[in-house]
Amino acid sequence: MTDPRRNSPRPVRDLATAVQTSKAPAISRAAAVLRLLGKSDVPLGVQSIARELGLVPSTCLYVLRALVAEEFVAFDPNTKRYALEAGVLTLARHWLRRNRFNDLVQPVLNRIGHAFDATILGVQVVGLDHIIVVAVSQSGQDIELSAQVGSRFPALISATGRCVAAFGGYSDTELETRFAALRWDQPPTFDEWKAQVAQTRRRGFAIDAGQYIAGITLVAVPVWKIRGRLAHALVAIGISSVMKRNGLPELQEALLSAADTLSNQLCGEQS
Numbered sequence: 001m002t003d004p005r006r007n008s009p010r011p012v013r014d015l016a017t018a019v020q021t022s023k024a025p026a027i028s029r030a031a032a033v034l035r036l037l038g039k040s041d042v043p044l045g046v047q048s049i050a051r052e053l054g055l056v057p058s059t060c061l062y063v064l065r066a067l068v069a070e071e072f073v074a075f076d077p078n079t080k081r082y083a084l085e086a087g088v089l090t091l092a093r094h095w096l097r098r099n100r101f102n103d104l105v106q107p108v109l110n111r112i113g114h115a116f117d118a119t120i121l122g123v124q125v126v127g128l129d130h131i132i133v134v135a136v137s138q139s140g141q142d143i144e145l146s147a148q149v150g151s152r153f154p155a156l157i158s159a160t161g162r163c164v165a166a167f168g169g170y171s172d173t174e175l176e177t178r179f180a181a182l183r184w185d186q187p188p189t190f191d192e193w194k195a196q197v198a199q200t201r202r203r204g205f206a207i208d209a210g211q212y213i214a215g216i217t218l219v220a221v222p223v224w225k226i227r228g229r230l231a232h233a234l235v236a237i238g239i240s241s242v243m244k245r246n247g248l249p250e251l252q253e254a255l256l257s258a259a260d261t262l263s264n265q266l267c268g269e270q271s
Contacts (some may be wrong), residue, residue, distance in 0.1 A: 029055065029063045034072060034088070038150065043081035101223070101232050102135050104265055108234070108258045109137035116251045118238035121147055125164055125230050128155050128178055134232075147237070157182050159220035160233050162206035165197040167222050167230045185214040205252055210240055217243045219252055221259040225266045234259050 032053050037044065050060035064082055067073035071087030105122040113120040114137075122135035133151040155164050156178050165175055172194070179190055188196065188211055200206040208218040217240040225231035234255050236243075243251065 026063075029053070029059070030067060033060070033063055033067060034084070037073065037082060037084045040083075043076060043079065043083040045079075045081050049082070101225070101262070101266060104262055105135050105232075105234070106137070108262065109135055112234075112236070112251070112254050112258060113137035113139035115254065116236070116238075116243070116246050118236045118243060118246070118251065119147060121235040121237065123160060123233050123235055125155065125160075125168075125232060128164070128168070128170060128174065130155050131160055131164070131233070154178070154182055157184075158212035159206040159208040159218040160235055162193070162197050162200045162208070163220050163222045163233055164230060165193075166201040166206070184211050186211045205256055207252075215240055217248070219243075219248075219255060221252075221255040222263075223259045223266070224263040231266070232262075234262075 033049060036049060036052055046057055046061050046064065049055070049064070050057040053060070055063075064073060064075070068075050068082075068085075071085050074083050074085040075081075076083070101122065101124070109120040109122055112118070117139055119139055120137045121133050123131045124134050125131050130152045131154075133147050133149055133153075136147050136149055138147070153160075155161060156175065161182075164170075175194075175197075176190055179193060196206070205219060205221045207220075210216060212218060217238060219236045221234045222230050223232040223234060236251055236255060238246075
């Protein structure tokens, strides 16, 4: 989702921190380079990549050459810059082929997004680390609220984060540590957030009315692949006033119904 704070250097600093603290630095360096190139709208040179990730330029060059050899990164000898190569699609294609959720969810997102004039996402939950957008239906005519497949967000942020906390079986200590690092436009206190998590557990869905991004409402509903283990979520995003006008309670019911159907389909495949 487009977020006015995404221009902040913090996501890049997070990549650099991950490299510095990793117990498998070679893998972390390669992953950080790929993610940085994936976020960039233009090809980058060695010095820029090394500076952003806090790497020694010679080490960065070694990583880039290895990625070029594996066809994950392309090198332009004229500009001396690097960009993602089509080889990354091979990994993505294999993942998409075995991920039944994506096949099932796209028509659901399109139907709900069109009915309620909202952007609807299908996200995958990766424990307490992060959530990843794996399917998108863009809608909403008043203002563009865009999202891209592959976008990553902190696991506990916004409405989806309340679902992760409500249904993930995590301790307050685990949650509070992660919660302290989150950035909100209108941040709740941890106690307020815990109360919202408890409400999510009772109602079966979560709502964020302008706390993550001012003026924007997000609704998230959990989707189960194995009963008792949160795997995915459906997330609706829209301007708060537009979502109220178009029927927020009806949108919540539509998401709950769709999530229940998807959960039954996914859990049935496990039996």
